[in-house]
Amino acid sequence: MNSKPTQMNLLYTILFIGLSLNSCSQQKEEETKITPPPAVVLKDIFLADPTIFYNEGTYYLYGTTTGNTSLNGEGFQVYTSSDQKNWKGPVGAQGGLALKKGDAYGSQGFWAPQILKYNNQFYMIYTANENIAIATSDSPLGPFKNVSKEPLVAPVKQIDPFVFIDDDGKKYLYHVRLTNGNRIFVAELNDDLLSIKPETLTECIAAQLQWENTQNADWPVAEGPTVLKKDGLYYLIYSANDFRNPDYAVGYATSKSPLGPWKKSTTSPIISRNLIGENGTGHGDLFLDKDNQLQYVFHTHFSGTSEAPRKAAIIEMNFVKKENELLLEARKESFRFLKKN
Known part of the structure; x- marks a missing residue:
């Protein structure tokens, strides 16, 4: 049982x-x-007036420090990348800074740097205390120093420098003078890059068109110049409107001479909120990447309702021939924000 x-x-x-x-x-x-490891979340890079310098396989990103950071007002940060997609930094030689306050001219208002290599030395041309100064270094990471701690001599306040070296070796300083508005000027530089030839000083661009002053301000703004040469023609790319204005945008003018006169393009603005859907698009720099593609790095507002902190972005630029005229255009589809790990 x-x-x-x-x-x-x-x-x-x-x-x-x-x-x-x-x-x-x-x-x-x-x-x-x-x-699997958690996905890496990339963060926006908060830099205004950005510039990218390419040297020996590495991209170096600099700009005006913006946002809440202990480095704000202390000099210039630098980020690095091998592909423009993943940025590391800040990695400057001095606590993330490529140029640190105290090593060169300036106590405040460190704005709009440009980097170039000349005679095996790296030069940083920048704004501080609403004056233009030049510092040097043996490395793009710095430390950049200005032993004299003196700015370029000028009778007025001046900002937003850009040095252009022509095919014949002559050097030109494009910059903004604060006189009845922000106006773009140019002057030939002496070979030491430390002073201009006053007799060559010439006004290039003033904000006079409707798109350049959408708020009808008493102090019109044209600023952030950068220059390149293509087929014997000089292209001056600039920004207009106050940077806090959502209509801050980028246009360009052409000339047969580095000293002008300049003819504004009828296709301007070529970068604006109408093109990419972001406010405050402007004040950047042109550069050729490792594939010889022309790029423009610039900043935008933080959001549709807040100007700060401004974000670094990039867009491809191309020359397009239309009716026997070589036009400069931005490729909308290539626009993207720069990100860091």
Whole structure:
């Protein structure tokens, strides 16, 4: 009478052990599986008036420090990247700074740097205390220093410098003078890059068109010049409107001479909120990447309702021939914000 229950109990016991072993095996398999690392979340880079300098396989990103940071007002940060997509930094030689207050001219208002390599030395041309100064370094990471701690001599306040070296070796300083508005001027530089030839000083651009002063301000703004030469023609790219204005935008003018006169393009603005859907698009710099593609790095407002902190962004630029005229255009689809790890 007890044989059947005993056999049934034995069967249940074997079945239970089998299920338990299977469950333990599955658990061990789950435990031994390699858990994928969490996805890396890239963060916006908060820099205004940005510039990118390419040297020996590395991109160096500089700009006006913006946002809540302990480095704000202390000099110029620098970020690095090998592909323009993943940026590291700030990685400047002095606590993230490529130029640190105290090593060069200036105590405040460190704005709009430009980097160039000349005679095996790296030069940083920048604004501080609403004056233009030049510092040097043996490395793009700094430290950039200005031993004299003196700015370029000028009778007025001046900002937003850009040095252009022509095919014949002549050097030109494009910059903004604060006189009846922000106006773009140019002057030939002496070979030491430390002073201009006053007799060559010439006004280039003033904000006079409707798109350049959408708020009808008494102090119109044209600023952030950068220059390149293409097929014998000089292209001066600039920004107009106050940087806090959502209509801050980028246009350009052309000339047959680095000193002008300049003819404004009828296709301006070529970068604006109408093109990319972001407010405050402007004040950047042109550069050629490792594939010889022309790029423009610039800043935008933080959001549709807040100007600060401004964000660094990039867009491809191309020359397009239309009706025997070589036009400069921005490729909308290439626009993106620069990100750091």
